[in-house]
Amino acid sequence: MNSVNASFSQNISIVHPQYFFIIGLTGISHSNYYYIFLFIIYFITVIGNSIVLLIIALHRSLHSPKYFGVFNLALADIGETNALIPNMMKNFLFDSQYISFNACLANMFFVFLFSSLQSVTLVVLAYDRFIAICLPLRYHAIVNNTSMVLIFSAIWVFNSSVVAFLVASISRLSFCESNVIQSYFCDHGPMFRLACNDNSINKIMAFLISAFYVVVPLIIIVLSYLGIFLALTKITTWQGRLKALKTCVLHLLLVGIYFLPICCSYIAALLVSLTPNARVISTSLAYAVPPMLNPIIYVLNTAEIKDIIRKVVKNRSVPIRENISK
DSSP: OOHHHHHHHHHHOOOOOOOEEOOOOOOTTHHHHHHHHHHHHHHHHHHHHHHHHHHHHOGGGSSSSHHHHHHHHHOOOHHHHHHHHHHIIIIIIIOOOOEEEHHHHHHHHHHHHHHHHHHHHHHHHHHHHHHHHHHHGGGGHOOHHHHHHHHHHHHHHHHHHHHHHHHHHTSSSOSSSOOSSSSSSSSSSHHHHHHHHHHHOOOOOOOHHHHHIIIIHHHHHHHHHHHHHHHTTTTSSSSHHHHHHHHHHHHHHHHHHHHHHHHHHHHHHHHHHOOHHHHHHHHHHHHHHHHHHHHHHHHHHOHHHHHHHHHHHHHHHHHHHHHHHH
């Protein structure tokens, strides 16, 4: 009976380490330069997306459904970058690779939350373009500020709930053998594989998260553009088709920048056995580079934002010229 009780208590006990050790890049000379490169990306990302947020927030002409989506994407870009890169700087540049259990779960929550928001926001922007081109006469009735606020509020609540469940599923695991995470942040996959009890729920969640926030959004976006291209064939003139297609160029660039690195990382992991260092570099670039490029694309390809920036620069240059002339 005692042996049975001992076995039972051992099965129900959950062992959580006080700290995890995030391994990052190992055995690579001058790896600090890579982290400095990521910090430069971080600086550009925060400045660029902050400018986009301020421009949209301060100019009423941009308070439209499309720019609600752009605002949400810039917010998600800043959130994801702040969840990832400062921690990497602290961990690897300053030799502080230990992170407490609760801080690790918080890090996982915010990284996955903002990454999922990026993916779903691109779907909403595809929906905006689909309605604008396929149902132009009903666009303002279907897509308006109120509907976009409701859509994004629901997305934030739903994604927060899904990611919270994902993170909570980690807390039921027992880490009785190793606390070394083979990644550059508290990644879900490398963490649940360390468990010495049943992690089948985590495997299912990992599959569902990948499907729901990578595969499904990509399929929806592809289907929406098939509908858009079908609608373009009904426009009689090439000028009309090009004019309609130009309104999609910005979104297509954002989709390519976000999904292409992630899909390449997934395919590479399936086809070849990536070393831990190769996985760290590929996934960190896939997470870090798109948020940096997004605001650059907004500025270079959006006429409204370029006009506002020109006006601001022109208005500030006039007083300087007057002072010089005096």
